[in-house]
Amino acid sequence: MAGNQTLVLRRHFKLASVLLASFFTAVGIGLQWPDWPDTLQQPLWSPALYDRQAKLLDVQLAADQQWRMYYQGSAVPDRYQQALLQFEDRHFFYHPGINPLAIGRAMWNNLTTQQVVSGASTITMQLARLSYGKTNRTFSQKLREAWLALQLEWHYDKPQLLVMYASLAPFGGNVVGLQSASWWYFGREPASLSWAEAALLAVLPNNPGALYPGRSNEPLRAKRNRLLTRLAAQGLLSPIDLELALSEPLPQRPKGWPHDAPHLLNQLHKQYPQTQRFDTTLDGALQRQTGQLLQRHSRYLAQQSVHNLAALIVDHQQMAVLAYHGNVTTDSQAGSHVDIIRSARSSGSILKPFLYAAQLDAGLLLPTALQADIRSQFGGYSPANFDLQFRGAVPAAQALAESLNVPAVRQLARFGVAPFKDSLVQLGLTTLNQSADHYGLSLILGGAETRLFELTQAYAAMTHAVNIRSIDVPKLQTLQGQTAPRLQLPFSVGAAYITLQALTDVERPDSEGSWRDYSKSQTIAWKTGTSFGLRDAWAIGNSGRYSIGVWVGNANGTPAPVLTGGQSAGPVLFDLFHQLPLANWLTPPLYDLDDVEVCKADGYPKRLQCDSALTQKPKAAKLQLGSGYMQQLWLDPTEQYQLPQGCVPGMPSHPQTRLVLPLAMAWFYQLRFPNYSEVPPVWPGCQGDENQHEAIAILSPVSLGKIMLPLQGDGKLGSAIFRAVTRDPKQTLDWHFAGKYLGRTHSPHHMAIQAPSGRYELVLTASDGSRLTRTIDVLRPELAQAEISPP
Numbered sequence: 057m058a059g060n061q062t063l064v065l066r067r068h069f070k071l072a073s074v075l076l077a078s079f080f081t082a083v084g085i086g087l088q089w090p091d092w093p094d095t096l097q098q099p100l101w102s103p104a105l106y107d108r109q110a111k112l113l114d115v116q117l118a119a120d121q122q123w124r125m126y127y128q129g130s131a132v133p134d135r136y137q138q139a140l141l142q143f144e145d146r147h148f149f150y151h152p153g154i155n156p157l158a159i160g161r162a163m164w165n166n167l168t169t170q171q172v173v174s175g176a177s178t179i180t181m182q183l184a185r186l187s188y189g190k191t192n193r194t195f196s197q198k199l200r201e202a203w204l205a206l207q208l209e210w211h212y213d214k215p216q217l218l219v220m221y222a223s224l225a226p227f228g229g230n231v232v233g234l235q236s237a238s239w240w241y242f243g244r245e246p247a248s249l250s251w252a253e254a255a256l257l258a259v260l261p262n263n264p265g266a267l268y269p270g271r272s273n274e275p276l277r278a279k280r281n282r283l284l285t286r287l288a289a290q291g292l293l294s295p296i297d298l299e300l301a302l303s304e305p306l307p308q309r310p311k312g313w314p315h316d317a318p319h320l321l322n323q324l325h326k327q328y329p330q331t332q333r334f335d336t337t338l339d340g341a342l343q344r345q346t347g348q349l350l351q352r353h354s355r356y357l358a359q360q361s362v363h364n365l366a367a368l369i370v371d372h373q374q375m376a377v378l379a380y381h382g383n384v385t386t387d388s389q390a391g392s393h394v395d396i397i398r399s400a401r402s403s404g405s406i407l408k409p410f411l412y413a414a415q416l417d418a419g420l421l422l423p424t425a426l427q428a429d430i431r432s433q434f435g436g437y438s439p440a441n442f443d444l445q446f447r448g449a450v451p452a453a454q455a456l457a458e459s460l461n462v463p464a465v466r467q468l469a470r471f472g473v474a475p476f477k478d479s480l481v482q483l484g485l486t487t488l489n490q491s492a493d494h495y496g497l498s499l500i501l502g503g504a505e506t507r508l509f510e511l512t513q514a515y516a517a518m519t520h521a522v523n524i525r526s527i528d529v530p531k532l533q534t535l536q537g538q539t540a541p542r543l544q545l546p547f548s549v550g551a552a553y554i555t556l557q558a559l560t561d562v563e564r565p566d567s568e569g570s571w572r573d574y575s576k577s578q579t580i581a582w583k584t585g586t587s588f589g590l591r592d593a594w595a596i597g598n599s600g601r602y603s604i605g606v607w608v609g610n611a612n613g614t615p616a617p618v619l620t621g622g623q624s625a626g627p628v629l630f631d632l633f634h635q636l637p638l639a640n641w642l643t644p645p646l647y648d649l650d651d652v653e654v655c656k657a658d659g660y661p662k663r664l665q666c667d668s669a670l671t672q673k674p675k676a677a678k679l680q681l682g683s684g685y686m687q688q689l690w691l692d693p694t695e696q697y698q699l700p701q702g703c704v705p706g707m708p709s710h711p712q713t714r715l716v717l718p719l720a721m722a723w724f725y726q727l728r729f730p731n732y733s734e735v736p737p738v739w740p741g742c743q744g745d746e747n748q749h750e751a752i753a754i755l756s757p758v759s760l761g762k763i764m765l766p767l768q769g770d771g772k773l774g775s776a777i778f779r780a781v782t783r784d785p786k787q788t789l790d791w792h793f794a795g796k797y798l799g800r801t802h803s804p805h806h807m808a809i810q811a812p813s814g815r816y817e818l819v820l821t822a823s824d825g826s827r828l829t830r831t832i833d834v835l836r837p838e839l840a841q842a843e844i845s846p847p
Contacts, residue, residue: 090207101332107340115193125235126332139258153180153205225261243311252304319382319395333340337376339598350384351733361548391611400505404585423453427463431815448725453558479546550648550674580640583619595625601639657715661685703742719753751826775808
């Protein structure tokens with residue numbers, strides 16, 4: 057009998073052991089492999105953007121329309137932690153997520169008073185409740201929350217749990233989390249909160265709907281002050297600190313959310329959708345200051361039917377963005393959501409400096425070398441300068457500073473569209489994704505689209521390269537702590553410096569007054585651009601430390617008469633520079649520069665006796681400019697005639713070096729420089745091929761191989777107006793076309809010519825016997841598009 061009882065007891069013991077082991081196994085499995093609520097696994101954060109000093113600049117609503125900002129610290133600030141634990145859970149660091157003593161006390165108090173007068177929830181249990189969201193407060197739900205609290209304690213340490221609670225706690229309205237509440241109510245980071253502010257945020261989640269700053273002040277103040285008194289009793293506040301904290305007023309209204317960089321935040325959130333906090337390189341004070349300045353300009357431009365502008369400020373020594381305003385407008389309907397800084401817009405002539413630098417390295421250019429600025433034709437493409445004037449000949453640096461179109465197109469035709477397009481791509485312009493033939497020569501005048509961010513980066517990279525003496529430069533950065541990708545400049549440091557020097561002579565806006573007369577005027581290399589049709593105005597500039605890019609226009613592409621780079625974007629650029637510290641200009645990279653002795657008159661390397669000057673070239677550049685425009689003439693004693701040596705026995709002659717331009721260049725050049733000396737005629741009887749100069753030139757039409765007669769309003773063909781010039785303006789011209797005599801002209805020489813389509817010979821004969829012959833194909837208008845196509 058006793059044996060049977062023992063056997064039964066053993067069986068019960070084994071069963072109990074199995075059940076107990078199964079229970080603990082199940083508990084262990086449940087603790088080790090929890091099924092976390094979505095709120096813990098994938099919390100919905102508000103994307104937030106901070107400046108380089110960790111000051112909040114912008115924030116967006118989370119996907120669930122809550123202001124829930126991510127708290128980055130590994131532990132909550134000490135003042136907030138002390139206040140929270142004193143108010144909510146003084147035994148937090150000693151219980152496993154559930155406090156049995158608190159549960160017993162709460163049950164006894166509630167039973168004896170027949171009402172709920174106290175709770176037993178620990179901070180971990182409150183975190184569990186917040187994780188489940190809004191649910192019915194049933195007994196079974198409380199058990200789920202208690203079990204989740206145990207699981208949380210199993211997987212996270214106490215400081216982590218406090219951070220998780222502080223990130224999910226409600227603080228009134230749709231403000232969730234300590235980070236959000238601290239910025240919403242006080243406008244600063246939680247670590248900077250005072251004792252009174254920390255205590256306020258500790259009590260607020262206890263009843264966020266009823267205790268709202270600005271509405272229920274007295275109950276909120278009393279609750280906060282009781283907590284402060286308890287903290288002082290624990291020795292955490294001195295009597296003076298307590299007195300000051302108790303006297304500190306509650307916020308009458310929230311500080312609100314800053315929205316100082318919305319376009320950058322949108323761009324970063326789109327680029328990094330899983331990132332909730334963006335610590336940027338922006339200077340918060342500068343960002344706000346420039347925003348106010350741009351708003352003033354925006355109000356002025358709006359009166360002239362221009363509604364959008366964008367600006368980017370860069371510290372090019374660090375290649376870091378300091379201010380980013382993607383779209384400033386006074387009209388919320390005027391495409392204010394469009395980030396112009398990242399949008400592709402027509403480039404205008406803003407790319408010219410890069411061609412200039414590339415030509416310097418190729419040896420095709422010197423800053424002083426005269427460039428032809430005359431009527432030019434490339435197929436059916438005839439470029440014109442913005443002022444519709446021609447200068448005949450102009451030094452290359454001046455042509456760049458004045459942004460002359462004709463010299464730039466001629467230079468590109470010589471350099472090549474394909475290599476220039478490749479250099480722009482290497483420079484970081486990602487919008488040039490078509491073939492070189494697609495762009496043609498118009499690439500230099502706005503035939504492509506580009507972005508303000510990439511353009512400003514390219515200009516900043518040139519200056520950065522000069523500073524660091526290397527063409528290997530980092531790309532622009534907007535985020536801190538990232539390793540910047542690299543750019544390899546497609547031209548040398550020397551070429552970059554010479555180009556920037558040329559841009560320091562660009563005429564500044566009228567608002568700058570007589571800037572050349574002020575010795576303290578800051579050196580700024582800058583360039584403007586205006587797109588075809590007056591739709592985009594650009595201005596980009598570099599000082600010794602900063603680079604600024606400005607775009608002005610209408611986001612929808614509507615043109616406006618004021619939309620030129622110098623008139624609308626330039627004043628904004630210089631106002632932005634005025635708010636930045638002065639910076640010393642670049643130190644010349646002498647190791648990558650060579651001096652070149654040139655003739656002053658034509659700017660080409662000296663090869664004849666002439667008044668000379670020094671210019672610079674990149675050290676590695678092999679010059680291939682040609683001989684220039686200086687010629688040695690043998691003149692008679694009166695210098696009225698050319699007198700080749702030995703032509704007239706007994707008549708002495710002497711050499712003289714003069715600037716001798718081609719006739720078309722000379723004609724326009726002399727209009728600006730009346731003292732330009734014409735080539736004297738040759739002494740009668742001494743003419744020879746070796747001393748003959750161009751006597752007649754046709755100025756227009758410039759496409760002499762093929763011309764198209766204009767179609768008049770009545771459908772009939774009109775006439776082509778030919779313009780010619782002679783070396784000696786006193787000469788007359790006789791015009792013969794297709795064997796027929798058309799007439800005689802005096803300077804200025806104009807002749808209207810009309811003929812059916814076909815090939816003809818044009819002969820011009822001057823009164824001194826000089827002759828010019830050209831073969832011309834006249835095209836019908838319907839054939840012109842096929843045979844004369846623009847580049």
